Amino acid sequence: MNTTFSRTLLATSTLFISATSMAGGFQVNEHSATGLGRAFAGEAVIADNASVLSRNAAAMTMFDKDAISVGMTVVKPDVSVKDSTYYGLNGNIDISNSLLKPIPEISGTQTPVYLEDIDGVAPTAVVPNFYYIHPINEKFAVGVAAYSNFGTGTEFESDYAAPIFGGKTSVQSMNLGLSLAYRANEHLSFGGGLDVIYGVGDLYRDINADMHGNIDITIPFKPGIHESGDITGQINALDVHATGVGFGANIGMVYEVNEGNRFGLSYKYSPEIEAKGDVKYLAASQQSDKIYLPLPDIAEFSGFHMITDKTAIHYSIQWIGWSAFDTIETEYDTIKEYHWKDSYHYAIGATHYLNNKWILRTGYMYDQTPVDELTSISIPDSDRQWFSAGFTYNWSSNTAIDFGFTYLIGEDVEVNERMEESLSIPSITATTHADAILAAIQLSHSF
Template identity: 45%
Template structure:
């Protein structure tokens, strides 16, 4: 095998690892379940039950509905990701801005069967990230283009045990897809991309939830979401591909506690603590065992608190704050920037009538500067490296229509 083939195959191996980590929004997890949740930084989202989107956080909340409910909307995720102070092979290169805009639509429906039993269906996106370095970026082997989407189809049921306790659960059908380009317009390949990958896969997960209602103004919930390992099939347009293997991508399971307390007719407070099992993402490997890459990520946490003000019969106002911790440890990357993050959120609902509302949510997500250093052995005498400082911020905008029947 000549050096060109070794170089190309080695870069493909690196690129597959980067693509898969972005496919699961690793290091850049964004909640995008609803506009109402976005407006309160998703605090108390599993127990507020102000519209059907609550089922995305806790299936048991469906037992709180006594009439059919529908919610549908979209969240726009506008990322601002900067890579600065960059050294490629120990030589300074230009800064890069690699943010992009993605859209996460959602739809939820809850159908009470009787005063005890409810069922529901949901379709929403957990991840929607796009990062793109400009053409000609000198460290394009570590950068390039990543465009990722995922869709979660949920089928759920809930049962009210008595006036205080409700339980629920459901099946999650998760489809993830991603597009990756690295080393674009490579002259050694006649101007083709060194790596051009489309990958997708489907896996099954499940979720369980419970809610305790002290009374109609005070309730608490606990939910657990088991996330599976997706086996992604990649279409690799380059010599030396992995066409006969699938890439195993372990997703993190999530445990969440939520609370809601309505203090008076005008004001309520709500809060959540979420634990994300990112330690499950210890490595990526192929089903045939020909490729393994360590990541060794760490478990992370979300802490959120918010308030809702019931202004009048037409308007409801909300705000919230969230702090979530980084999943990455010692292994970092310029294409998957990660840090502790702070969310500043606000939103409102306008009640068109007694059964339907228009909801809007807005969040500014603030990251931190992180020093990154990475390198990769490609062939004897060929080991490119890059070091930089990365920072990832984002704006999220949500619009939603909700109706009961």
């Protein structure tokens, strides 16, 4: 993978990041229906059901009965790419792996192709979750959780005129966690746990080419392409199926001032994922290729305050360490630079305990994007606003059904993307925009 051309074909579609998610970068926030209904404000400390495990293990000490929560969130994105101009490969190309010529030489005309506006490139997704908390005694509690912190997906039509920047991406990840909490006294609790993150990704990219002359793509110690002549039409540039496992950890604390006022603080360490699988690019098939993906750490501070006997306000500030997502590397070389920046989201919400049967909630979140100067049509990320509402129906004293709804509004982003920064083509300019509707349902039971 040492030729610049081959590396950059792979990099344009790097595993786990090449599409829109409904939080900054490729973070998944959708951990529960109760959280969605309040825009995840106060999520690290409210502890109204077992889903608090996704944010703060220390909050398990607030449960005096076994508790279980299971649910799912349906995410319906509306992602559009408009005002697009594509500059493809049209001319002479000489690609080799010699020390004297590490970068492809391309000559010829750069004829712009004006593309039609498109939307619906991100399919509807379902994000499931499961949580269980078991209080051992008045001091200790344990819990298990299954949910997702990272994942995304887009799919452009097969006849899209700039397939090297579009194509298909399908990524799913699951976080499996085991946690322990300890109550130090009536005010202070601590918690922590270990996480196993498993991910599966499928990627496909083509490239439109009209290339003439010497075409020489050499990969040391591995099969490659060596031919002279012409390549015309659409050829497969990338076909990947890969899986990866990483191990993370989390710690947290809860400080209960009194029954109606409390604060929570949590920190998640995220690992670097080593993804392995079948990689095919430009007719050279590689088995068990490795891609290393650094994931961001996440810290959150939350507060909860009863302002009347029936109404509470709550808030959260979350920091996501996206500056760790600097480069993507293989076992041989760096294949792509991203230079993302750390980001934050700020959420505020309110809960009204209407009566013994009904609980109403609402919230607002401002979610920053980590994408800095290097923009892409396959990562149509922007600052976003979340407008949320939801409710709980207490079926009985031990069983509750939760619903949550969010309308998410993004911003227009001007994109000027190249397959390789040192090359003028292929390239694309466009304006991207991403909105979404999210709806969730959840069943919680204590026993």
